[in-house]
Amino acid sequence: xxxxxLLGAVIVRQGWAVQSFGYQRWLPLGxxxxxxxxxxxxxxxGIVVLAIDRGNRGPDLQLIxxxxxxxxxxxxxxxxxxxxxxxxxxxxxxGAGRLVxxxxxxxxxxxVGAMARAVGVQALVAALPMLQVKPGEVHxxxxxxxxxxxxxxxxxxxxxxxxxxxxxxxxxxxxGKGKGFNQTLLQAVEPLxxxxxxxxxGLTQAEEIRPLLCRPQLAGVVVGNALNYHEHxxxxxxxxxxxxxxxxxxxx
Amino acid sequence: xxSARLTVGIVDYGVGNHTSVLRSVRQLGFRVRISTQPxxxxxxxxxxxxxxGAFPTAMERLxxxxxxxxxxRAAQRGRPLIGICLGMQLLAESSTELGFTxxxxxxxxxxxxxxxxxxxxxxxxLEVASNQPLLHASDGEVMYFNHSYSYRxxxxxVAAWTRVCEGSQPMVAAIQRGSVWGLQFHPEKSQRxxxxxxxxxxxxxxxx
Numbered sequence: 001x002x003x004x005x006l007l008g009a010v011i012v013r014q015g016w017a018v019q020s021f022g023y024q025r026w027l028p029l030g031x032x033x034x035x036x037x038x039x040x041x042x043x044x045x046g047i048v049v050l051a052i053d054r055g056n057r058g059p060d061l062q063l064i065x066x067x068x069x070x071x072x073x074x075x076x077x078x079x080x081x082x083x084x085x086x087x088x089x090x091x092x093x094x095g096a097g098r099l100v101x102x103x104x105x106x107x108x109x110x111x112v113g114a115m116a117r118a119v120g121v122q123a124l125v126a127a128l129p130m131l132q133v134k135p136g137e138v139h140x141x142x143x144x145x146x147x148x149x150x151x152x153x154x155x156x157x158x159x160x161x162x163x164x165x166x167x168x169x170x171x172x173x174x175x176g177k178g179k180g181f182n183q184t185l186l187q188a189v190e191p192l193x194x195x196x197x198x199x200x201x202g203l204t205q206a207e208e209i210r211p212l213l214c215r216p217q218l219a220g221v222v223v224g225n226a227l228n229y230h231e232h233x234x235x236x237x238x239x240x241x242x243x244x245x246x247x248x249x250x251x252x
Numbered sequence: 253x254x255s256a257r258l259t260v261g262i263v264d265y266g267v268g269n270h271t272s273v274l275r276s277v278r279q280l281g282f283r284v285r286i287s288t289q290p291x292x293x294x295x296x297x298x299x300x301x302x303x304x305g306a307f308p309t310a311m312e313r314l315x316x317x318x319x320x321x322x323x324x325r326a327a328q329r330g331r332p333l334i335g336i337c338l339g340m341q342l343l344a345e346s347s348t349e350l351g352f353t354x355x356x357x358x359x360x361x362x363x364x365x366x367x368x369x370x371x372x373x374x375x376x377x378l379e380v381a382s383n384q385p386l387l388h389a390s391d392g393e394v395m396y397f398n399h400s401y402s403y404r405x406x407x408x409x410v411a412a413w414t415r416v417c418e419g420s421q422p423m424v425a426a427i428q429r430g431s432v433w434g435l436q437f438h439p440e441k442s443q444r445x446x447x448x449x450x451x452x453x454x455x456x457x458x459x460x
Binding site for chain 1: 268269271272278304372373415416440441444447
């Protein structure tokens with residue numbers, strides 16, 4: 001049976017792993033390699049590295065290569081600066097197993113098809129930072145433009161047409177706050193297609209993760225800050241969630 | 253057997269990432285050569301064909317680098333060859349990913365889109381076929397999969413299955429024909445169970 005996943009996230013800004021608070025404040029944590037190596041050693045189901053300040057500089061290939069050189073035996077997903085087919089090819093060639101697409105979805109959604117042809121649709125994950133603006137109304141946050149608006153038609157179409165293989169729904173308000181994930185955001189994305197969803201932002205406790213894992217379309221949760229402060233955080237979370245279809249905890 | 257004396261040749265055809273496979277094989281204690289050159293790959297005891305990407309692009313690259321004939325000859329001569337993920341799919345006769353494309357034709361069967369659901373991404377357990385003693389130690393182990401197309405072919409070549417849901421139709425997880433093996437999952441990304449399986453296959457390939 002396909003298991004749901006508990007993935008660890010590492011946010012990278014100016015080359016350093018940071019603790020992010022709602023995309024507004026950042027607390028340095030150390031070298032990304034150290035955090036990624038820990039997640040690999042502790043038995044995460046996957047590692048998501050998001051370089052959040054790449055802008056139009058392309059993917060951080062040196063970072064991906066350094067992470068690849070660690071000899072990880074855990075799937076590595078990278079996001080940040082991916083705008084073209086060449087970026088996608090080079091990021092995969094550098095060592096990323098899957099790619100998280102964010103800004104390109106808004107700026108140039110046509111590029112996603114070319115990326116899929118180059119590295120395979122199964123390698124592409126659409127990241128949607130979302131926030132609830134009022135009851136029943138969810139907006140898509142576009143960092144680079146500093147704007148929020150309902151999910152655009154091109155992005156909705158891209159998801160409906162399965163031009164990516166998963167959607168990473170990010171709680172842009174809850175991110176870094178540890179107050180749980182707003183499930184309304186998932187409700188806004190679920191009707192678009194049957195693509196598996198991942199939830200990220202605000203998740204620290206098993207009690208917050210359990211109701212998400214009960215959603216049929218949710219394939220996994222991504223936990224960031226909470227995993228950095230306890231050596232056995234992954235094991236503890238999984239032990240608290242044995243009633244859920246997660247892969248049993250197993251150290252590397 | 254001293255695994256450090258064995259050499260694994262990673263077939264580099266310019267698609268996907270070979271670093272993680274290279275590191276994993278080295279961690280297991282084997283020597284590794286990564287090359288596009290047949291004369292370099294000739295020195296390997298076991299050939300490893302990794303792959304991330306789309307089938308047509310990968311076959312195009314294999315043709316462009318002259319590796320199609322090389323791999324076909326290697327298999328005919330009984331050289332051990334292990335395909336991983338897309339590398340496994342390339343072993344089949346054809347694929348319908350992004351149109352019809354001929355594969356290496358080393359194992360009878362075709363690669364077709366997965367239906368219901370359209371993806372198989374994440375960790376799933378293996379159901380090893382009863383005639384595969386080499387894989388028995390991995391029966392029930394959970395491996396990492398990431399694909400939207402899968403192999404379909406004669407059951408005689410299926411070494412292991414997996415299922416998205418209990419009771420659902422099985423999906424092929426591993427194939428074998430003689431010294432040619434295909435693994436739909438990523439052993440190099442499946443932590444200890446994956447590395448153990450990969451080590452067994454490499455060592456067994458050399459013995460056979």
